[in-house]
Amino acid sequence: MRVLIVEDDAETREWVATGLHEEGYNTRAVGTGRHGLTAAIGESFDALIVDRRLPGLDGIGLVRAARAAGVRAPIIMLTALSDTSQRIEGLDAGADDYLGKPFSLAELLARLRAVARRPALADVQTCFEAGPLRLDLVRHEASLDGDVLDLTPTEYRLLEVLMRHAGRVVTRSMLLEQVWHFNFNPRTGVVETHMSRLRSKVRRGASESLIETVRGYGYRLR
Known part of the structure; x- marks a missing residue:
């Protein structure tokens, strides 16, 4: 298994590379986002640790650019940030997993084995179309009639x-679980508020919304 390591801290980079090499991995380690992106696009890797x-191009930018360029290898992102929103941003950018610093080599190896067991991204649907709507998970881009949505x-x-x-029909409970990761039903209008804003952005003409409310059940995309 060939792994690209992109880490600017020389000590951490050497420690990870040595540990993986001792476990039988073939590694390449670089210290900047630009060098990492060049290697990810120009060479073949089974996994990336980013x-x-x-410096310069950060991990989020690297992952987005790599995915946009067609890189399908699973990506584990390393971070010292504990903010949930920061982790979500990395996953939305195209990372497959997150590992917080400091971390143990044993856990990193376990996560590498886990992502290696997942289906290759090439075998997973990455584009969805529904009438005039198109969603590209690799580019992290949604469009309506060819126009990119903000x-x-x-x-x-x-x-x-x-x-x-x-x-x-997608129920409110499904949305709370899959979007907000709530396994309970909070007494707020968070779903309704965000759905109203989304509905206004996927509207064709003055009155034709592509999202309809199914009263008593949830929402449905036409």
Whole structure:
């Protein structure tokens, strides 16, 4: 298994590379986002380990650019940031897993084995279409009639759930679980508020919204 390591801290980079090499991995280690992106696009790797904070091109930019260029290898992102929103941003950019610093080599190896067991990205559906709507998970881009939509991260995740279930009713509970990761029903209008904003952005004409409310059940994308 060939692994690209992109880490600007020389000590951490050497420690990870040595540890993986001792476990039988073939590694290449670089210290900047630009060098990492060049290697990821120009060479073949089975997995990438990318630090979030890199000089110049940071980890988020590297992952987005790599995915846009067609890189399908699973990506594990390393971060010292504990903010949930930061982690979500990395996953939405195209990372497959997150590992917080400091971390143990044993856990990194376990996560590498886990992502290696997942289906290759080439075998997973990455584009969804529903009438005039198109969602590209690799480019992290949604469009309506060919025009790119300006969506917030939450609106993007809402639309993704709806498009994965196009033509079928998606309940409020499903949205709370898949978008907000709530396993309970909070007494707020968070779903309704964000759905109203999304509906206004996927409207054709003055009155034709592509998202309809199914009273008593949830929402459906036409």
